[in-house]
Amino acid sequence: MKIHGGEFLTPGRQSGDKSGHRSPQGRTRKDVTGVSGQEPVLATGISGEPAIKKDQPKALVIPKPRPDERAHTGKAGRPFWSGSITIGLVNVPVRLHTMVRDRSFSFRLLHREDGQPLRYDRVCTKDGRVIPWADTVKGYEVRKGEYVVFEPEELKAVMPESDRKIRIEKFVYYLSLDPTYFETPYILLPDRSEEAYSLLVTVLQDLGRAAVGTITLRTKEYPVVVHVYEGALVLTTLRHADEVTSPHAFEQLHSLPVPKASELALAKRIITELSGDFSLADYPDRYQEAVMGLIEKKLAGEKIVREEPHPEEAKELMQALQETIATLAGK
Amino acid sequence: MTKEEPSLRDLTRVHLTNLNRVMYPALNITKQEVITYYIRMAPRILPFLHNRPLTMHRYPAGVGREDFYEKDAPQGTPDYVDIFTRYSETADREVHFVLCNNLDTLIWLANLASLELHVTLSSAATYDSPDLVLFDIDPEPPLSFDDTIDVAHIVHGQLEEAGMRSYVKTSGKKGLHIVVPLAAGYRFEEIRAFAHTLGKKIALDTKGVVSEFPHSQDPGTIFIDYLQNAHGKTMAAPYSLRATDGATVSAPLSWDQLKHGIRPEDFNIRTVLSGNEDPWRGIFDTRQTIGR
Numbered sequence: 001m002k003i004h005g006g007e008f009l010t011p012g013r014q015s016g017d018k019s020g021h022r023s024p025q026g027r028t029r030k031d032v033t034g035v036s037g038q039e040p041v042l043a044t045g046i047s048g049e050p051a052i053k054k055d056q057p058k059a060l061v062i063p064k065p066r067p068d069e070r071a072h073t074g075k076a077g078r079p080f081w082s083g084s085i086t087i088g089l090v091n092v093p094v095r096l097h098t099m100v101r102d103r104s105f106s107f108r109l110l111h112r113e114d115g116q117p118l119r120y121d122r123v124c125t126k127d128g129r130v131i132p133w134a135d136t137v138k139g140y141e142v143r144k145g146e147y148v149v150f151e152p153e154e155l156k157a158v159m160p161e162s163d164r165k166i167r168i169e170k171f172v173y174y175l176s177l178d179p180t181y182f183e184t185p186y187i188l189l190p191d192r193s194e195e196a197y198s199l200l201v202t203v204l205q206d207l208g209r210a211a212v213g214t215i216t217l218r219t220k221e222y223p224v225v226v227h228v229y230e231g232a233l234v235l236t237t238l239r240h241a242d243e244v245t246s247p248h249a250f251e252q253l254h255s256l257p258v259p260k261a262s263e264l265a266l267a268k269r270i271i272t273e274l275s276g277d278f279s280l281a282d283y284p285d286r287y288q289e290a291v292m293g294l295i296e297k298k299l300a301g302e303k304i305v306r307e308e309p310h311p312e313e314a315k316e317l318m319q320a321l322q323e324t325i326a327t328l329a330g331k
Numbered sequence: 332m333t334k335e336e337p338s339l340r341d342l343t344r345v346h347l348t349n350l351n352r353v354m355y356p357a358l359n360i361t362k363q364e365v366i367t368y369y370i371r372m373a374p375r376i377l378p379f380l381h382n383r384p385l386t387m388h389r390y391p392a393g394v395g396r397e398d399f400y401e402k403d404a405p406q407g408t409p410d411y412v413d414i415f416t417r418y419s420e421t422a423d424r425e426v427h428f429v430l431c432n433n434l435d436t437l438i439w440l441a442n443l444a445s446l447e448l449h450v451t452l453s454s455a456a457t458y459d460s461p462d463l464v465l466f467d468i469d470p471e472p473p474l475s476f477d478d479t480i481d482v483a484h485i486v487h488g489q490l491e492e493a494g495m496r497s498y499v500k501t502s503g504k505k506g507l508h509i510v511v512p513l514a515a516g517y518r519f520e521e522i523r524a525f526a527h528t529l530g531k532k533i534a535l536d537t538k539g540v541v542s543e544f545p546h547s548q549d550p551g552t553i554f555i556d557y558l559q560n561a562h563g564k565t566m567a568a569p570y571s572l573r574a575t576d577g578a579t580v581s582a583p584l585s586w587d588q589l590k591h592g593i594r595p596e597d598f599n600i601r602t603v604l605s606g607n608e609d610p611w612r613g614i615f616d617t618r619q620t621i622g623r
Contacts, residue, residue: 293407300391314339314350317363320370321342327374328434 081217082191083164085200085226085233092200093191094166096235100185103288159219166224166235168213174227177210181223181238188226188233197233204228344411345438354393354446357576360600365572366441368600373434375609376570380437382454384415384428386565387440388447394574404429405443411435415455421563430455446572449565452522462513462618464522465566466497466530467556469506474539474551476505477591482540482553483507485533487586496617498610501595503573503581508566514618519562525621526557569611572600585610 079095109118121130138155139147190197204210210227215235222237247253259267339347350363369376387401404414404427413430431437431448440448452461466486470479483499486509490497497511513522530542533555540553547554559566567573567581575596582598588610 289406296406314347314363317347317350317367317370318339318342320367321339324370324373324434325342328377 079189080186081162083162083166084191084193085166085168085188085211087168087211090196092196093193094188094197094233095191097187097189099187099234103285105288105291160216160221162216162218166213166215166226168211168226170212171204171207171209172212172225173208174204174210174225175208177225180244182225183222183237183239185229185234185236188235201228201231201233204233343438344409344435345442347438347442352393352444354390354444355576355578355600356393356395358578360578362442362444364600365444365446366438368572368604369437369441370434371604372570373437375611376448376568377431377434377437379569379611379614380431380448380450382415382430382432382456383450383568384417384455384458385431385440386449387429387443387445388449388574389443389445390574391444393444394446394576398574400449401445402426402428409435409439412439415458417455417458419563428455446574448568448571450568451563451565452519452560457515459518459562460515461517461519461522461560462515462615464511464513464526464621465559466509466511466526467502467506467559467566468509468553469502469547469556470553471548471550474553476594478539479505479507479553480589480591480593482533482537482555483509483589484586485537485540486529486555489529489533493621495619495621498583498614499586499589500569500581500583500611501579501598503567503571503579503595503598504575505595507589508581510566510614512614512617512619514620517621519560521621523557523560526555526560530555530557570603583609583611 080098081096083094083096085092085094110116111118122133122136123129124131138150138152140150141147188197204226205228210225212223212225215222215224215237217237223240224235224237226233226235228234347366350361350366352362354360354362354365384402388398389401390396390398402419402422404412408414408429411433413432413436415428415430416425417428418424419426429436429440431440451458452463452465453459454462468479468482468486470476487497487499490509490511495511497509500508500510502508527542530540534540534542539551540555541547541549542555542557544556544558546552547556558564569581569583571581573579573581577596578600579595580598580600580603582603
């Protein structure tokens with residue numbers, strides 16, 4: 001499972017890997033081309049074989065969220081972007097909806113004495129004065145203390161224009177994409193294009209493929225992959241190649257010893273025994289849950305500091321406890 | 332000479348909070364008193380609650396203030412609480428029911444201000460198969476509690492005739508609950524049909540008794556509610572407190588105790604504590620079949 005071969009995404013990684021699922025080169029070419037003859041942005045390079053092999057491990061089992069926890073239920077809210085998927089001359093109008101929500105929380109900094117929130121100001125490092133937004137420009141630090149200065153219009157001039165298109169350039173086997181490059185998923189919904197949308201869902205599903213291409217969101221162009229997830233088209237933005245460090249940069253990895261056969265056999269046995277279906281529900285965010293619980297308690301007026309009731313105060317309760325424990329034990 | 336007092340921590344794993352918060356403002360009853368009540372009732376209430384999915388009815392700020400039902404184990408549920416996970420069709424999701432299988436869980440529930448404990452008519456192990464039939468008997472004014480008692484005795488008589496032993500308790504509100512313990516393997520449709528048939532028969536023979544829902548609120552009637560015999564429905568557990576001004580208890584009674592003149596308010600947090608025999612003792616030793 002790798003993004004493979006394209007210089008753009010995997011510099012220096014073309015030949016070193018030992019994928020066991022490789023097919024002869026000729027077949028590969030034939031299988032993945034046929035969409036466009038352009039310079040590949042993402043090329044599969046590997047595997048002309050079916051995406052889902054019988055002996056492959058099961059895909060992730062993502063549990064259905066409990067309805068009250070669902071980030072975006074039923075009614076889709078406002079789309080985050082709308083435009084169309086463009087495959088050659090074919091357009092499929094779609095709306096983009098956010099799919100993940102960040103459940104992390106942030107605290108505000110308060111003044112301990114009066115509980116009032118603190119605010120950040122832009123303070124000139126030279127004369128210590130607070131500078132209004134209007135008097136600011138952007139600078140890129142080229143050397144320590146030396147800046148190239150930009151006015152907002154200068155930056156605007158080079159920002160990519162969003163042309164409201166998700167340009168599809170290739171189709172690849174979804175399982176050949178390495179999650180290392182995945183950034184943010186979005187749900188694509190048909191925009192009065194149910195038939196074309198459904199066709200795309202079905203064909204991608206049947207062939208086990210995903211579409212790769214580009215999208216411009218706000219001011220940034222992203223490589224993207226569009227795949228089928230639970231009956232929907234999901235678009236995932238990918239990181240740019242230079243944002244991801246290749247393991248090849250680490251010398252240490254170049255000279256790993258070959259494991260002994262006996263050790264390998266043992267390790268395989270252990271892994272087989274520990275194999276199971278993966279469920280994200282097994283991994284709750286305990287810190288977040290704990291803090292949220294504390295917040296609820298604070299709101300309900302409870303003190304968080306652990307306090308034991310004084311024995312005198314709870315005398316009757318203690319006596320009842322002792323008697324009941326004795327009764328239950330005697331049964 | 333001071334005797335070494337055991338600390339609260341030695342006796343229970345529950346971290347008790349806000350013991351002085353008033354739960355029943357009319358009587359100035361604090362949470363400490365509520366917890367003490369449940370501790371004292373534990374030997375009677377625990378056997379009934381065992382493995383029965385609970386619905387909590389919580390009153391965090393006391394009776395008369397905001398309250399809510401909770402079927403799901405809340406965040407921070409401690410390890411000593413047994414959980415029964417089950418897909419709920421009405422909620423369309425998995426529900427993590429609390430099972431009150433030990434004293435600490437009962438104390439924890441009381442500490443959560445779950446004044447009322449409601450249970451299903453089936454136990455977790457055989458969730459789709461009820462082991463209790465419930466006749467919920469409710470009077471509409473101007474009929475009184477005495478009239479309700481009369482109807483309860485009629486239901487009791489009919490069940491005796493059918494060779495079935497039944498148990499009665501006050502609902503803690505205005506009516507009475509009659510419960511018939513069953514052998515394993517019944518379906519909810521079967522027990523509902525049974526309760527409905529008996530209710531209809533009594534309604535035919537007895538003036539003022541109604542057995543159909545549309546008439547349940549007719550003035551001057553007593554409704555024998557068979558509809559409670561359904562999947563996921565709950566009843567107040569025996570000895571559960573109720574959120575009433577008088578801190579009433581859903582109190583099990585012997586058939587001899589069920590006489591004209593008694594009132595639901597007579598059975599409350601301060602009176603039920605007496606140590607006499609539990610009228611419902613051994614209820615699950617009588618596993619009966621419905622005479623079909």
